[in-house]
Amino acid sequence: MSSSHSDTIPVRVAAIESVTSQIKRFTLEPLRGELPAFSGGSHIIVVMRGQDRVYRNPYSLMSSPQELENYQISVLRCDPSRGGSAFMHEQVRVGTELEIAHPVNLFALAKLARKQLLLAGGIGITPFMAQLHDLRLTRVPYELHYATRSPQHGAYCESLARAEPERVHLYHDCDRHFIDIEGLLSRQPLGTHVYVCGPAGMISRVLDTARALGWPESHVHYEKFAAPPTGEAFDVYLQKSGISVHVPADRSLLEAIEEAGVDAPYLCRGGVCGFCRTDVVGLDGEILHNDHFLSAEEKASGKVIMPCVSRARCRKLALNL
Amino acid sequence: MNVALDRMDQVYRGAYTFSNSPAAIRRFPLPFPDDKYMYSVNLEPHTPGPKGSVIEFPIDCDEHYVAECHDRAIVIQQDPLRIQALPHMMPAQWDTLELGMLSLSQSYPHWFTLTRQGRQWHWINRPLGLNQKFTFGDPSTLPYEPLEYITRQLQGDWIIMDQRDNDLWVEGGMVTGPADWSMDFDVGMSFNEWHGPVPLGHEMGVFNRALKYLINLRLGEPVRRTNWTMTVNPKLDTSPHNYPEWGPDRASVTLENVGRKLHLRTELQGLWRLPRSNGIVFMVRTYLLSLQELVTIPKWARRVHRVLRDLHPALVDYKGLTRHRPLAVQYLAQFDDGSPTTPGTAPE
Numbered sequence: 001m002s003s004s005h006s007d008t009i010p011v012r013v014a015a016i017e018s019v020t021s022q023i024k025r026f027t028l029e030p031l032r033g034e035l036p037a038f039s040g041g042s043h044i045i046v047v048m049r050g051q052d053r054v055y056r057n058p059y060s061l062m063s064s065p066q067e068l069e070n071y072q073i074s075v076l077r078c079d080p081s082r083g084g085s086a087f088m089h090e091q092v093r094v095g096t097e098l099e100i101a102h103p104v105n106l107f108a109l110a111k112l113a114r115k116q117l118l119l120a121g122g123i124g125i126t127p128f129m130a131q132l133h134d135l136r137l138t139r140v141p142y143e144l145h146y147a148t149r150s151p152q153h154g155a156y157c158e159s160l161a162r163a164e165p166e167r168v169h170l171y172h173d174c175d176r177h178f179i180d181i182e183g184l185l186s187r188q189p190l191g192t193h194v195y196v197c198g199p200a201g202m203i204s205r206v207l208d209t210a211r212a213l214g215w216p217e218s219h220v221h222y223e224k225f226a227a228p229p230t231g232e233a234f235d236v237y238l239q240k241s242g243i244s245v246h247v248p249a250d251r252s253l254l255e256a257i258e259e260a261g262v263d264a265p266y267l268c269r270g271g272v273c274g275f276c277r278t279d280v281v282g283l284d285g286e287i288l289h290n291d292h293f294l295s296a297e298e299k300a301s302g303k304v305i306m307p308c309v310s311r312a313r314c315r316k317l318a319l320n321l
Numbered sequence: 322m323n324v325a326l327d328r329m330d331q332v333y334r335g336a337y338t339f340s341n342s343p344a345a346i347r348r349f350p351l352p353f354p355d356d357k358y359m360y361s362v363n364l365e366p367h368t369p370g371p372k373g374s375v376i377e378f379p380i381d382c383d384e385h386y387v388a389e390c391h392d393r394a395i396v397i398q399q400d401p402l403r404i405q406a407l408p409h410m411m412p413a414q415w416d417t418l419e420l421g422m423l424s425l426s427q428s429y430p431h432w433f434t435l436t437r438q439g440r441q442w443h444w445i446n447r448p449l450g451l452n453q454k455f456t457f458g459d460p461s462t463l464p465y466e467p468l469e470y471i472t473r474q475l476q477g478d479w480i481i482m483d484q485r486d487n488d489l490w491v492e493g494g495m496v497t498g499p500a501d502w503s504m505d506f507d508v509g510m511s512f513n514e515w516h517g518p519v520p521l522g523h524e525m526g527v528f529n530r531a532l533k534y535l536i537n538l539r540l541g542e543p544v545r546r547t548n549w550t551m552t553v554n555p556k557l558d559t560s561p562h563n564y565p566e567w568g569p570d571r572a573s574v575t576l577e578n579v580g581r582k583l584h585l586r587t588e589l590q591g592l593w594r595l596p597r598s599n600g601i602v603f604m605v606r607t608y609l610l611s612l613q614e615l616v617t618i619p620k621w622a623r624r625v626h627r628v629l630r631d632l633h634p635a636l637v638d639y640k641g642l643t644r645h646r647p648l649a650v651q652y653l654a655q656f657d658d659g660s661p662t663t664p665g666t667a668p669e
Binding site for chain 2: 065102103274
């Protein structure tokens with residue numbers, strides 16, 4: 001079994017628009033041929049080759065799955081940025097060439113849903129932008145509830161509301177107008193699937209409310225890309241490769257392993273999919289688990305780690321890589 | 322691709338005129354990399370293999386292409402339930418059609434041509450004499466639903482799966498050449514239900530590992546594996562529905578005819594992530610090789626003799642080999658002088 005990505009797709013930045021003061025929308029076109037088809041909810045990994053390091057960040061595709069001449073992504077400038085979003089905002093120009101990995105969908109619409117309820121907070125709107133294109137082709141009823149700090153912070157508020165006023169509901173914190181999650185989830189018809197993408201607090205509120213109201217787990221979907229947190233520097237020993245790697249404070253464990261030339265498996269780079277799960281073979285401190293994949297027991301065991309987002313507070317961590 | 326489609330008059334039923342040319346024998350995908358066999362999650366990237374091999378292209382088209390498509394048409398005519406797809410699988414049907422047409426036209430441009438202008442597609446299949454203009458995404462512009470349309474023109478069985486709840490669901494397929502399983506019976510099942518009858522694998526955790534791997538299968542990075550069994554007479558359609566047709570043949574094998582009648586049956590299985598549906602398509606491409614064809618390759622004769630002789634009893638039973646394995650072992654023993662076999666599956 002191969003764990004590495006065999007191909008990336010070379011693309012050129014065809015357009016950059018400032019959507020809000022913090023969000024830019026990038027249009028990416030292929031250098032040759034056409035881009036792969038995808039389903040709404042998919043993300044791509046954008047590979048950015050900076051001067052002294054490579055960034056690989058996941059971004060949801062927001063353009064229509066029916067239009068494959070280009071892809072569009074929105075990049076929120078994180079403050080402080082670990083580098084990727086700042087690179088996109090400051091270094092990338094129209095004409096810049098980047099590489100992307102094939103789309104992956106970890107946030108797919110359930111095809112058997114009787115109704116689709118989409119809940120977006122802030123930049124979490126992006127996967128839904130593509131899904132709305134898919135939903136318009138189905139006969140399944142759907143609603144989007146989209147919360148932002150203010151109309152100025154709401155990328156795409158206006159265009160969405162104008163296109164489908166009866167299906168799109170906007171909320172702005174500045175108006176003290178919030179999504180009534182409990183009310184909304186308690187009056188849905190049987191067979192409704194709910195999807196949430198947004199800040200961590202919003203996601204937990206939706207998950208907790210759904211659980212409390214007795215929603216089946218299979219009908220509740222969320223996407224939460226954790227940016228790899230920074231932390232203290234530490235050292236890791238890769239047992240199979242026989243090398244030691246230093247993980248600086250501002251690099252993720254996965255990034256440090258890659259920079260050392262070791263090919264480690266990954267898929268989402270956001271602690272969601274479980275693909276990079278790696279066995280820990282030695283540890284003289286504690287693991288700081290930042291993923292949403294491992295069970296509480298697995299985390300407590302200290303025997304596995306997801307290097308894309310997790311770190312260690314120790315002098316020495318040894319991995320089966 | 323130098324293999325001609327010149328064996329189109331062969332049949333997989335009745336007089337069983339099917340046979341392999343010497344070139345087809347040498348490219349047969351032997352499913353045994355070692356002299357012994359046990360299940361494993363033997364998945365590997367479905368990347369292009371050596372020129373002329375069955376994995377040179379993503380979807381192999383060989384000298385049996387026309388004959389196999391004819392055999393499929395006969396089976397569907399007799400039993401229309403061999404092709405099924407649940408309503409929500411329509412996007413996966415189009416994905417499969419796209420995969421088939423792109424792959425064939427790129428691999429075999431002299432036989433297949435695809436021209437696309439937006440959603441207006443034009444497909445030419447010269448071996449089967451088909452010329453079809455249609456609108457991608459609009460089933461009313463094709464003579465059959467997209468999965469049936471394309472799989473009537475592909476060798477092998479094709480199953481489409483939906484992915485949800487961290488599982489894969491068998492919710493459509495064209496299955497006219499199964500090794501004793503039924504699409505009609507299995508449609509709607511989860512991955513583990515579908516594999517329920519397979520012995521040992523569950524205890525070994527093979528299916529849970531495979532499922533976990535497949536759930537993360539990536540677009541543009543298909544994988545493949547092989548599986549195998551044995552079939553009496555070169556019959557593709559060994560389905561439970563028509564067991565009365567092929568079951569009795571199993572009693573007809575003797576030491577005199579075992580070389581001609583008994584066939585090693587390799588399934589080259591391919592799995593692709595589908596782009597629009599986020600489903601997975603599962604190809605089960607069957608290759609048949611009679612024992613008398615097999616023994617023309619001395620290394621293979623020795624290896625298959627050893628595999629069959631030492632096969633785990635549960636697998637002997639599950640693969641339906643109980644009755645004729647002793648004859649096969651006895652027949653192949655004459656070609657096994659005990660000398661070692663070289664690693665890998667290549668003829669020598």
